[in-house]
Amino acid sequence: MDQEFITCRICSRPLSDPCYLECLHDFCKQCIKDDLTQNLSTKLSAYACPVCKQLTETKNTTPEKWAEQLPASDFVGALTEVHKLKNEDVMCTPCKRKSKTTTGSKWCRTCHEALCSSCIDVHASLKTTMKHSMMDLHEVKLSGTKSLIFGPNCMKHDQQSLRSFCEDHNELICSLCIGEKHKQCKQIRTVDEEVKARNYELQEVSSKSANQLQIVQKALKSSLSSLTDVETTRSNLSDKIKSVRKRVDEILTKCEKKSLEELERIETDHRGKLEQDVDKLESLNEESSHTNQLLEQVKNYGSNAHILQCLQQVRERSNKNSTAFEEYREVKELPKVTFVINRQLDGLMRTLTSLGDFSIGENGIGSTESKQSKTPDNQDEQKPVNSERRFKRAENVLSVRTPSDENACVISGILSLPNLDWLFCDKGNRKLKLYNDKFRMKTEHILEQPPYDITLLGDQIVAVTIPDEMKISIFKILAGINLQEEIRTKDRCYGISYSSSESKFVVTCPFGSPASLRLLSRNGEELMVLIPEEDHQSLFLRPLYVRFDNSGNSILVSDSQRNRVTSITRSVYRRFHYTHANLRSPRGLALDSEGGFLVAGWGSDTVHRVDAGGRCKQEVLSRHDGVISPQAVALSYDQTAFVLSLDESSCRSDFVLLFSL
Structure with a gap:
C-alpha cells in the first residue's frame, strides 16, 4: 500500500474523516475547514485545491457549512482504517469514546471498530450487534488488505451496506432502500453483477486515465526541459x-x-x-x-x-x-x-528603439502542439489583421519632462480636455502636467503620492486615482490645477472611468484579493463590487485600465495577465473577450465616437483598433513605428489625433508620441 496515497497533503498525517474536492484530491475534513477559515473570507465562490489549484464551487456559503457538504471519501477512509489496523496498536473504540485508553483485541467487521475484551462481551450481548462478525487483531495484521476493506454504508440507513445498484436512479442502495424508495424500479442488480456488467467501461476509463496521465507527464517533462532551454536561450x-x-x-x-x-x-x-x-x-x-x-x-x-x-x-x-x-x-x-x-x-x-527584434517560433518554446486559430464569438485569437494603416507614423515625438523633474517620467494616464489641452499623470515624478494643444507646458501640480489614471467628470473637472493613498482626487482645471475634493476608497484603485449619464465611477482594483472592479457613486459611495466568474474561475486576474462605453451601460477592461480586453455589462454579463496573437499584456484603452476602441499592447509593442463588437479592425502601430512598451493611450477631444505614452522599460518614457487620424 502506498502510504502517501492515504496521507493528507495539508497536515501531512494519515487522513482522518477524509472528504474529496471536484478534482478528486482527498483531505481531512477538519483540515479543509481550518484552511478555509485561516486563508479565505467568510463568503467565497470557489476553493482552490491546495495540491493542483483546480477550483471547487462553494456556492457562497460559510467555510464550516461548505466543508460539511463535501462528499466523504469512502474507499480512502476504509483504506486508511485498514492501514492503521495492520500497522499500529489500535485502541478500543468504545472505550476511547469514554475517554479511556484500552488496547483493542478484536475488530468488528460490521461496525468497523476495535474492541477490548470487556466491550466484546457487551457487543455480543446486545441484540443489534450479537451477530456481527468479529476478527482477532493479530489475524487482521496478517490478512491481505483487500480482504479487510469494508464497503460504504448507506447515508440514510446507518450501518446498512450498499450491496445493490439501481440503474433507474443510477445510485448505490441498501436493502432497506429497495423496500422504500425503489419499490417500482425495474433495473436493480447486486453490486457484483453491476461491476461485472461494467467491466468494459472500467477498462475503458482506466485506459483513458492512463493515457491522459501519459500525455500530461510527457508535456510536463517537455515543459521542464523547456525551462532549462529558456535559461540557455536567454543566456x-x-x-x-x-x-x-x-x-x-x-x-x-x-x-x-x-x-x-x-x-x-x-x-x-x-x-x-x-x-x-x-x-x-x-x-x-x-x-x-x-x-x-x-x-x-x-x-x-x-x-x-x-x-x-x-x-x-x-x-x-x-x-x-x-x-x-x-x-x-x-x-x-x-x-x-x-x-x-x-x-x-x-x-x-x-x-533607434532597440538593438533588434526577437523572433519566436510558431509553436513557442516547449510547445507540444501547434496553435490553431479560432474565431467564434470573439473569444479566441483572431486572424492577422489587414496591413493597411489608417494612422501615420508619429508626427511628433514630444518631451513631457519639466525642469523640476527629478526622476524619469512615467506617464500612466492621459486625458484630452474639451479645450483640447492635454493632462498627463506622471507617476514617476508624482505630478499632474498640463499642456496646451500645441504641447507647450502650461502648469504642473505636485502630489504627495504617484497618480495612476484620469477621467473627465465635466467641463474642465477631472478625477485622478491615487492608489497608494486609497483615494480619488477631484481637480478643476483653470489657469492652474486646483484640488476640489477627495474621495476615500476601500482598496487601491488604479484604472478609472466616469459615466456622466449614470453619474457613476468604475475603478479597477488589480491587486485586491481577488482582483475586482468597483462601481462608485459621484460622492464615492461604493455601490457594487464586481467579481465576475467564467467556468468557475475569476474573469479577471490583473485588470489595469477600464472605460465606460459611450452609453454607460457596458464596461471595457484590459486584463494584462489574461492577455485580453473584456466587455461586460453592469449586471456582469460578458459581451465579448478581445484577444489576438499580436496583443499581449494589454494596458491603456481609448474609446472612439463609434463605440470602438484603441488598446495598447505593452507586452507585444502594438496598438490595436477594435470595433464596438470586439472585432479587430487593424493593428495600427507596432515596434516598427517606434512603439516600445506602450502604456497609456488617449484620443483627442475632437477625435482628430491620439497620444501614446511609453513605459519606463522602453528607456523613452520622457516622451509621448502624437499620431493624427
Missing part, C-alpha cells in the same frame, strides 16, 4: 545582445577617438597661433610703453636738442613698426569651433 541571446553592444561601443569608441584627435589638432593649431600673437603683442606693448615714457620725460626735462634727437629716433622706430601695429588695429577673434553630430548617427539616435 545565449544575452551574450549576443551584449556582443552587439560591444561592437557598437567599439565603433563609437573609434569614432570618439578620431573626433578627439581632430579636436586636439584644432586646439594645438589655435593655441600655437595665439601664443605667437601674445609674444609679439607683449613685445610691442613693452616697446610702445617705453617710447611713450621717453617722450614724456624728454618733453618735461630735456633740452630742445634732446627733443629733436628723440623725435627723430621715435619717428624712425614708429615707421619701422607701423605694419605690425596696423595688423593689430582690429581685435582678432578666434574662429568659433562647433561640433555637428554626424547626420547618420543623429538619425539613428532619433529612430
